[in-house]
Amino acid sequence: xxxxxxxxxxxxxxxxxxxxxxGQKVLVMVAFMIVPLVLLFVFTYLPFGxxxxxxxxxxxxxxxxxxxxxxxxxxxxxRKDCFGALKLSLYYMLGSVVQLGIALxxxxxxxFKVKGGNVFKGLMFFPxxxxxxxxxxxxxxxxxxxxxxxxxxxxxxxxxxxxxxxxRDQRINNFSLVGTSVWRYFGQNMVLFxxxxxxxxxxxxxxxxxxxxxxxxxxxxxxxPSIKTIITLNVILSITGSLSAFEPPYVITDGANGTGxxxxxxxxxxxxxxxxxxASAMAIVLLIIILIVTGLQKLFFKYVxxxxxxxxxxxxxxxxxxxxxxSSRKGGAAV
Amino acid sequence: MKKTNEQAIAGRIxxxxxxxxxxxxxSFVAVIPVVSCVITAFKTDTEYQNTNVMTLPESWxxxxxxxxxxxxxxxxxxxxxxAIILVCxxxxxxxxxxxxxxxxxxxxxxGNGLIRNLFxxxxxxxxxxMQVALYEIMYKLHFINSMVGYIILMCGTDIISIYIYIQFxxxxxxxxxxxxxxxxxxxxxxxxxxxxxxxxxxxxxxxILKGVxxxxxxYCANLYLQDKTRVNTVATSLYTFVGPLxxxxxxxxxxxxxxxxxxxxxxxxxxxxxxxxxxxxxxxG
Numbered sequence: 001x002x003x004x005x006x007x008x009x010x011x012x013x014x015x016x017x018x019x020x021x022x023g024q025k026v027l028v029m030v031a032f033m034i035v036p037l038v039l040l041f042v043f044t045y046l047p048f049g050x051x052x053x054x055x056x057x058x059x060x061x062x063x064x065x066x067x068x069x070x071x072x073x074x075x076x077x078x079r080k081d082c083f084g085a086l087k088l089s090l091y092y093m094l095g096s097v098v099q100l101g102i103a104l105x106x107x108x109x110x111x112f113k114v115k116g117g118n119v120f121k122g123l124m125f126f127p128x129x130x131x132x133x134x135x136x137x138x139x140x141x142x143x144x145x146x147x148x149x150x151x152x153x154x155x156x157x158x159x160x161x162x163x164x165x166x167x168r169d170q171r172i173n174n175f176s177l178v179g180t181s182v183w184r185y186f187g188q189n190m191v192l193f194x195x196x197x198x199x200x201x202x203x204x205x206x207x208x209x210x211x212x213x214x215x216x217x218x219x220x221x222x223x224x225p226s227i228k229t230i231i232t233l234n235v236i237l238s239i240t241g242s243l244s245a246f247e248p249p250y251v252i253t254d255g256a257n258g259t260g261x262x263x264x265x266x267x268x269x270x271x272x273x274x275x276x277x278x279a280s281a282m283a284i285v286l287l288i289i290i291l292i293v294t295g296l297q298k299l300f301f302k303y304v305x306x307x308x309x310x311x312x313x314x315x316x317x318x319x320x321x322x323x324x325x326x327s328s329r330k331g332g333a334a335v
Numbered sequence: 336m337k338k339t340n341e342q343a344i345a346g347r348i349x350x351x352x353x354x355x356x357x358x359x360x361x362s363f364v365a366v367i368p369v370v371s372c373v374i375t376a377f378k379t380d381t382e383y384q385n386t387n388v389m390t391l392p393e394s395w396x397x398x399x400x401x402x403x404x405x406x407x408x409x410x411x412x413x414x415x416x417x418a419i420i421l422v423c424x425x426x427x428x429x430x431x432x433x434x435x436x437x438x439x440x441x442x443x444x445x446g447n448g449l450i451r452n453l454f455x456x457x458x459x460x461x462x463x464x465m466q467v468a469l470y471e472i473m474y475k476l477h478f479i480n481s482m483v484g485y486i487i488l489m490c491g492t493d494i495i496s497i498y499i500y501i502q503f504x505x506x507x508x509x510x511x512x513x514x515x516x517x518x519x520x521x522x523x524x525x526x527x528x529x530x531x532x533x534x535x536x537x538x539x540x541x542x543i544l545k546g547v548x549x550x551x552x553x554y555c556a557n558l559y560l561q562d563k564t565r566v567n568t569v570a571t572s573l574y575t576f577v578g579p580l581x582x583x584x585x586x587x588x589x590x591x592x593x594x595x596x597x598x599x600x601x602x603x604x605x606x607x608x609x610x611x612x613x614x615x616x617x618x619x620g
Contacts, residue, residue, distance in 0.1 A: 028522040029442060032434035043491040044457040051468035061471055109354050123362040129598040131551035133573040134591045138368045141584050148371040151389045195614030215350060244461040263463045270467045283464035
């Protein structure tokens with residue numbers, strides 16, 4: 001707000017202009033956009049630029065800095081704990097596929113009339129609203145030997161001796177961590193899918209039910225086409241999300257026993273070891289990878305959905321035809 | 336003919352059973368980690384050491400752990416700080432968010448698209464990576480251990496609410512603005528007197544989402560509000576339990592439960608807005 005006054009002052013020499021529509025327009029634009037743009041610049045683009053600069057130095061946050069050229073970048077690729085950590089992303093990608101599958105399945109169930117549907121929805125959604133640190137404690141507790149998870153499995157007939165250490169055993173601990181992330185987000189994905197399914201005209205379902213289409217057919221011919229976009233979007237988001245996986249290992253294992261994802265390693269290097277240059281190089285490398293992946297996704301989207309947008313009415317007609325076909329088939333069988 | 340009918344009915348019943356079994360199973364999965372915490376939080380030290388974690392506590396009225404956890408983790412201070420942060424962040428970000436959305440939606444000017452893209456791009460940068468360099472900037476601005484600094488940081492880029500607002504503005508007919516202009520109102524009047532009141536549902540939605548996000552934020556809070564006796568939030572006060580207290584789970588669970596009560600209350604009272612806000616934000620974002 002203070003800035004807008006400063007800008008307004010020199011304009012006093014054109015008071016008429018300022019009072020005119022155009023002057024008003026510029027004034028309101030500057031007054032309304034200056035704060036968010038300054039915040040955006042200071043907290044996003046300035047650090048982004050600085051990080052690029054840091055990546056060529058050997059430095060700590062405080063003290064002398066030494067220019068080392070591309071050395072940090074070659075370290076990112078040669079150090080085993082840096083670039084190699086990216087392969088853990090595969091676990092998280094797998095997890096997000098499972099998560100989307102569960103979410104889609106439950107969303108389909110809940111989008112039909114189900115007794116107590118809202119309660120189920122609420123219970124499954126709530127994990128999304130728990131803060132990250134609490135989740136860390138909850139799952140350290142959950143996975144501790146002989147505690148919650150082991151007890152539940154013993155109820156199901158497993159022997160404690162046959163169960164692994166969920167967070168220590170390197171064959172299994174990454175799956176345990178990915179499980180927590182699935183636990184946290186499947187309800188949220190489900191709510192998104194329900195929203196998308198509900199946006200379909202409910203008459204379509206009624207018509208289909210009247211015509212005798214069963215649930216699976218309704219899913220295939222009405223629900224799936226209508227939420228194709230949001231599913232694709234989520235699959236795509238999960239790829240970048242998996243590359244930058246951070247929270248589960250950070251709050252639960254602190255990256256110990258081979259669970260340190262790329263960003264956990266970067267966090268450790270930046271804030272504990274204070275090798276800011278190397279951490280910056282790591283960040284830049286991953287950002288470039290993410291940008292490339294995002295770019296590819298945009299292309300993919302354009303290729304797959306650009307034509308889809310034009311064809312939308314046609315797709316709808318096709319869907320209706322398919323429905324008609326089902327109903328005629330069903331009708332034929334019932335009569 | 337009759338047989339197909341019977342089959343259809345049998346199919347429907349089986350489908351019904353599968354439905355409820357899946358719903359029950361996944362609800363159980365979602366709830367069990369939290370429920371086990373609640374159970375443990377009600378146990379005394381000896382009870383906790385001598386019984387299985389899933390054995391129910393002797394007394395459901397044993398609030399001693401809650402009191403101890405609240406004290407040990409300095410959660411009173413945390414609640415006060417979190418409340419201050421929430422109020423300030425929600426006020427400021429609503430203010431600047433709606434204004435920005437107003438300009439971006441109502442004015443066609445060179446750079447409009449560029450600004451939208453700048454915000455969109457910013458939202459795609461992973462926060463953890465940005466903090467590597469942002470830490471130095473916060474340090475230079477003397478924002479370490481400063482509530483003001485943290486609040487300003489939290490008010491920054493927030494693409495989801497901007498999208499929610501823009502979407503809402505798109506649905507408000509432009510003729511409303513035009514008739515006000517004809518009547519001689521300036522843009523500030525139009526925004527504050529006419530459009531802002533209409534925007535209330537969108538503001539409520541995005542405040543709930545942003546509020547839950549801010550309340551739960553712990554990474555930046557831990558990084559920039561390091562003095563845990565003075566500037567801790569509810570989330571970061573849980574860090575007290577890292578270290579020597581790390582195996583006293585009856586205490587820790589009580590702390591965890593306290594920290595998620597506000598989110599639970601907001602969720603129960605504003606379920607609808609949370610769902611719709613998420614859906615709106617996601618479809619556009």
